[in-house]
Amino acid sequence: MNSPFIGCPVAELPTPCLTLDAPALEANLSRMQRLATGAGKALRPHAKSHKCSELAKRQVAHGAVGICAAKVSEAVALVEAGVRNVLLTGPAITPWAHEQVLRCAKSDPGFLLVLDDAALARPLAERAAAEGLVLRHLLDLDVGQLRTGARPEAADGAAAGLAALPGLRLVGIQAYAGHLQHEAGLANRREANRRALEPACEAWVRLQAAYALEVFSVGGTGTAAFDVELPGVTEIQPGSYALMDADYGAVEFSGEPFATALRLHTTVLSARHAGFATVDAGLKSVYRDGPAPVVLSPGGAGWSYDWYGDEYGRISLPEGARLTPAERLELAVSHCDPTVNLFDWLYLTEAGVVHEAWRVDLRGCSQ
């Protein structure tokens, strides 16, 4: 399905809407690919941030070895859109989820999933074996978030349990330090990441020898530069770097920071009061999580956005500034992942014109 807005001035897009600044996106994709390639590592970007198979394909065109999905429904959507070498980074433990995993593996010969417990994996393993499939999987290790995954010190037992099942082949490990991605201070984040990943790196040494593993997948946007220094790591899986947001905008990066490619456009609806105006983007368009959105245009000191209900936002103005109804503003959103998940389209823009419209085809895939 095509958007009727291709070729339109950005100023004619109905708001609220999300655009991607095409040169900024291009620069972000190239920069992360160079970071990985330059360190001799593979890049498998995470689609949970952008929810868009077109953008995933753009990442593959830049050299990505595959794409990550957080949920089985995301993995199915990616595979059905023709993306290959999809890694499912979250657990699939119900009969319905197992069915989706088998669907993915049948269409995508490079499909990978993570497992962390032989007892939970057994029904999937038996179904795969019964269908003559061998599911390639990574052992998921918990490196401090306590959310999912086996503890690194229990990795050997978990690997042995999984290796004893039919229909599976252990090809690597995953260790995602989600809790460290926004850690303040470069040196601090690097050291926290090294310490958190150390037990996983040690497990890698033991398991790699025992099972001839090929993949050691780690990291996110905040730690990518340090992840590639870790011994054994073969690939990184950052997501937000492609779009960026106020949350990562506040994080220190080494070298040139990633650009805020993602912009939320909003229109002034009412400007009757001194010091603030009402705009058309509220909770349902700018997800309320993380730091306040940043007013990029008109930008500068004294401009700020706050939520003003489900449908409205409130722009506070610097002394002497005014807004008039129908004026448009651009924001950097608080947290890109859940915000993109509120929209159906990402509009690619350059020099004030909409060049492409990408469907957010993984939107709502949270199962």
Next chain:
Amino acid sequence: MNSPFIGCPVAELPTPCLTLDAPALEANLSRMQRLATGAGKALRPHAKSHKCSELAKRQVAHGAVGICAAKVSEAVALVEAGVRNVLLTGPAITPWAHEQVLRCAKSDPGFLLVLDDAALARPLAERAAAEGLVLRHLLDLDVGQLRTGARPEAADGAAAGLAALPGLRLVGIQAYAGHLQHEAGLANRREANRRALEPACEAWVRLQAAYALEVFSVGGTGTAAFDVELPGVTEIQPGSYALMDADYGAVEFSGEPFATALRLHTTVLSARHAGFATVDAGLKSVYRDGPAPVVLSPGGAGWSYDWYGDEYGRISLPEGARLTPAERLELAVSHCDPTVNLFDWLYLTEAGVVHEAWRVDLRGCSQ
């Protein structure tokens, strides 16, 4: 499009998902309709809360005089789904929004919109007149939220300005006290509502005589019982009462409270640690706004939900309780409006079985 889950046990729905307890929904719809009818008022429920034209039609079947929409794209979706007497409760001020308003008015002879400023309304009025249409509208009054609308003391001037335009007919006023819906304490809320609405009630007396007005539309779920007592009010426009959430669950109602018809189902993914477990519903499924979600099942003291990232939630357990992977829980969500907007389906359930599946067809309509 039909859901493949009709007739399935609720326990087989892939999670996270939203269900509506059919008897609870039925009771909520009847109760609010009785509240309005019993006071001699009309009910025009707000669809911004449920984003579902099927549910809107159910409300009309219960006696609602029409349905409210917050944004023009919502209004278009409702009208195209066959809903009639749609009231657009938010501003439409851009050329694109004006086009959508004209679309609605052509299909829905009972269509109403709100206006609050003659200068902003002029382009719409002139387009309507050029097409031989007369747009029926309410003057929107700001009763203290300072978001949109003319101040009640400026109502006469605003009405005169709008009445001088071609293509429009002023048929009423709207006054929405959004800031009072969750005010603590029944007596306190009633008095705050009376005080906030008083200037609008006075404006109604003046304007009703001058323009032979028919509609005075006010209120939400939290004030509905008091709105119907106000002099002049002809209709109420509550939304959340149909679904309910933890936010309204904490609000005191007179008489029997509305039931929590909306349930979020989530599955335990990992339960390795003492005192808590990881479930599959995170920021992208339970919108983080308002009070914490409530664990309804297994319920009771000591159970709580917290967000654990975009894709995960953390269930804290009471002393001695345990969860095991693949177990399912039901939550009352924090804030129903932005949460429903994250999903494509509302599953109607009764006695543990899915009876109907309603598309959330207004989801994402935030323009």
